[in-house]
Amino acid sequence: MKISVIGTGYLGATHAACLASYGHDVVALDVDESRVRTLAAGHVPFHEPGLDELVVDGLRTGRLRPTSDPAAIGDAEIHFLCVGTPQVPGGRGADLTALDGAAATVARAARQPCLVVGRSTVPVGTADALAARMETEAAVPVSLAWNPEFLREGRAVEDSLRPDRLVLGVADDAAYVTLSAVYAPVVAAGVQVIRTDRRTAELAKTSANVMLASRISVVNVLSEMCERAGADIGDLVRVLGSDPRIGPDVLQPGLGFGGSCLPKDTRAFVAQGRELGVESVALIHEVDMVNMRQRARAIDAVRRAWGSRRRVAVLGAAFKQGSDDVRDSPALDVARTLHHLGATVMVHDPLAAEAARRAAPELGYADDVESAVRDADVVAVLTPWEEYTGLDPVSLYDLAASPSVVDARGCLDADKWTAAGWRFHGLGRSSCA
Ligand code: NAD
Numbered sequence: 001m002k003i004s005v006i007g008t009g010y011l012g013a014t015h016a017a018c019l020a021s022y023g024h025d026v027v028a029l030d031v032d033e034s035r036v037r038t039l040a041a042g043h044v045p046f047h048e049p050g051l052d053e054l055v056v057d058g059l060r061t062g063r064l065r066p067t068s069d070p071a072a073i074g075d076a077e078i079h080f081l082c083v084g085t086p087q088v089p090g091g092r093g094a095d096l097t098a099l100d101g102a103a104a105t106v107a108r109a110a111r112q113p114c115l116v117v118g119r120s121t122v123p124v125g126t127a128d129a130l131a132a133r134m135e136t137e138a139a140v141p142v143s144l145a146w147n148p149e150f151l152r153e154g155r156a157v158e159d160s161l162r163p164d165r166l167v168l169g170v171a172d173d174a175a176y177v178t179l180s181a182v183y184a185p186v187v188a189a190g191v192q193v194i195r196t197d198r199r200t201a202e203l204a205k206t207s208a209n210v211m212l213a214s215r216i217s218v219v220n221v222l223s224e225m226c227e228r229a230g231a232d233i234g235d236l237v238r239v240l241g242s243d244p245r246i247g248p249d250v251l252q253p254g255l256g257f258g259g260s261c262l263p264k265d266t267r268a269f270v271a272q273g274r275e276l277g278v279e280s281v282a283l284i285h286e287v288d289m290v291n292m293r294q295r296a297r298a299i300d301a302v303r304r305a306w307g308s309r310r311r312v313a314v315l316g317a318a319f320k321q322g323s324d325d326v327r328d329s330p331a332l333d334v335a336r337t338l339h340h341l342g343a344t345v346m347v348h349d350p351l352a353a354e355a356a357r358r359a360a361p362e363l364g365y366a367d368d369v370e371s372a373v374r375d376a377d378v379v380a381v382l383t384p385w386e387e388y389t390g391l392d393p394v395s396l397y398d399l400a401a402s403p404s405v406v407d408a409r410g411c412l413d414a415d416k417w418t419a420a421g422w423r424f425h426g427l428g429r430s431s432c433a
Contacts, residue, residue, distance in 0.1 A: 001025065001182060004073035005080045006102040008035055008066065010260075010325075011119060011149050012082030013044060014051060014156040016066075019080075020058035021161075022185050027073050028066045029105070039066040047324040047351055050157040074111040078182060080147075081106075081118045087264040093271040094123050094264070103130050107137035115178050118146045121205050121265055123272045127169070127198040145175040146198045148205035153259065154322030165192040169201020209265040210284055215250050216257050217290040223253035223428025224297070233428040234410070253428040254409040255334070255382060256294035259319040260327040263288070294427070298334050298380070298408040301425045303341070305378040305404035310343040313376035313400075315369060316383025316409075317360075318352035326355045331382035334408070336360050338380075348372040350385055370399055378404040384411035393420035 001024045005016040008030040016028040030036050038045045042056045058064025065072070073079065083098040099120055106116055116134065118127055131144040146169035151159035166183055170176045176195055180187055187193060196204070219237065226233040233253050241248030257263065266288050273281030302312060312335075319329035326332050329352075339345045339362055346364040349356060353365050366372035369388070373379055373396050381388050389411045397403055403422040405412065410426060417424045 001078060002076045003027070003078045003080065003182070004029060004076035004106075005082055006030075006073070006105065007081070007083035007098070007120075008032075008039060009082070009084060010046060010048065010153055010156060011151065012080075013039060013055070014048065014151065014160050015080060015082055015119060015149070016064060017051060017054035017058050018157070018160045019182070020061070020064035021054055022182075024063065024182070026058070026064050027076060028064060029070060029073055030066070030068060031101075033068045036066045036068045047154070048156045049154070054157060070105050070109045073106070074109045076110075076114060077112070078115045078117060078178065079106045079110070081116065081120055082149075083120055084260075085120045085122055085264075085268075086260070087267055091271070092267040094121075094268040096122065096126065099126070099130070103134060104137065107134050107139075107142070110138055110140050110142065113141040114143075115175055116142055116144045117179065118144070118202075119149045121148065121209070121261065122146075122202055123206075123268055124199050124203045127202060131171075131198075143172065143175055144198070145170045145179060146201040147179060148201055150205065150208060153325055154320070161186070162189065163191055165194055167194050167196065167201050167204050169196050169198040169204075171198060206265050206269045209262050210269050210287070212250055213257055213262045213266045213291065214284065214287045216252075216262075217287040219251050219253045220256060220290055220294050220428070226428055252384075252410060254294070254384075255298055255330040255427065256291040258328045258330040258333070259323075259325060263291070263328050266291075295330055295334050295337070298330075298382070298406065298427055299337055299341070301406045301408070301427060302334075302338060302343075302378055302380050305402075305406060305423065305425060306343065307377045307402060309377050309401070310341075311375060311377045311401065312338050312343045312345050313366075313372040313379045314338070314345055314347045314363075315349075315372065315379065315381045315388050316385060317347050317349035317356035318383050318385075321383055321385045324352040324355050326352050326359050329356075329383075332356055332360055334380070334382055335363055339363055346372045346376065349383065350387055352383075370396070374399045375401050377402045378406060380406045380408060381412060382408050384409035388412070393417040393422055397421055 004027045020026045044051045083102045088095040127146045134142045223233040270285045314335045316331045406425045408427045
């Protein structure tokens with residue numbers, strides 16, 4: 001099938017490369033020419049395991065063609081919209097400027113009847129509005145469907161090739177049949193396909209993110225209860241996770257959620273809920289507030305430990321382990337706030353240091369953990385990279401000016417660090433109260 005993918009970020013580049021691997025003929029369009037050049041040269045401009053290989057393979061077979069020329073998408077039978085939908089500047093809703101631009105590009109370029117499929121995360125009702133607009137703007141018949149993406153950064157290829165479910169939000173049988181054919185290899189592998197209407201498909205994605213965000217904030221409320229009450233959040237989480245109705249996933253207390261999806265999707269959900277008069281959406285607003293308070297609590301823990309010199313080693317800048325993305329990273333946010341509070345901050349991250357340096361050039365950066373920790377008054381672990389879990393507190397003890405560590409992610413072995421002479425402050429543990 002001839003397919004275009006509009007937008008080649010985390011979602012679009014992964015989607016385009018996966019579609020090419022299914023044997024489709026894919027044109028990947030982006031307005032960012034340097035991104036297109038990078039992809040066309042066989043490189044992925046961000047860290048995503050397995051994606052370089054898929055892109056190289058797609059270029060070699062000629063099934064994947066990155067371009068910045070809108071005319072190149074004219075012959076496609078299906079256009080996937082994969083552009084960003086960030087938080088609106090100065091507000092809390094979703095900014096649909098890029099999506100409107102992508103839809104206008106398709107309307108102008110399409111030379112044959114086509115199916116336009118939204119994959120971006122959007123407020124409910126976006127597809128209906130786009131469909132109405134495209135009906136008047138496009139010179140050819142256009143039908144519109146919504147097919148939200150649930151991939152996780154750091155596992156994008158795996159999640160795309162073997163998703164938990166495919167959600168096809170369609171307005172007619174023809175769109176359903178076409179999308180089932182696009183995803184034939186995934187469907188043949190037995191992946192659950194959920195057919196629904198466009199509005200439910202749009203809402204399914206934001207609802208999934210709201211559920212995940214809520215779970216994280218509830219665990220963080222429990223962790224604060226533990227701090228105040230002198231109880232142990234680690235044992236508490238084990239008890240909860242062993243209840244099959246609750247389950248063990250996404251039950252990690254700590255610095256809370258960040259990245260380019262959960263915070264902005266939670267806020268956009270609340271903004272739209274208020275517009276629609278859903279009073280109980282106040283609960284989800286509080287999920288966001290609890291999440292932001294975790295950053296303040298981590299900052300307080302560091303300030304209690306930093307003494308008069310205020311030299312802080314920050315371990316971790318990425319919004320989560322396994323990613324080089326620092327968009328709305330809680331770790332980088334905390335590091336910047338500490339800097340604004342007068343600290344000398346030295347950051348280490350095994351993968352995201354370059355992205356962090358571009359986003360926060362005012363901070364210091366170290367190539368290895370030892371250099372970051374040398375002469376520090378407090379070490380703050382803000383992203384739970386595996387290599388931090390395995391750190392040797394005995395050898396680091398002599399490097400630090402003062403042996404204080406704040407574990408904001410619950411990823412260190414408190415007993416091991418305490419036995420090596422460190423004052424250990426774990427977010428959500430009674431020592432932080
Ligand atoms: P991104 O910012 O990494 O990429 C968006 C790309 O779209 C950029 O390369 C930009 O240049 C391009 N673009 C913008 N306007 C364009 C236009 N008019 N024509 C062509 N290209 C255009 O964004 P992302 O992280 O890939 O997210 C995209 C969407 O997918 C968002 O709605 C996001 O919420 C959703 N999503 C993201 C993830 C994730 O993990 N990143 C997961 C699921 C869903």
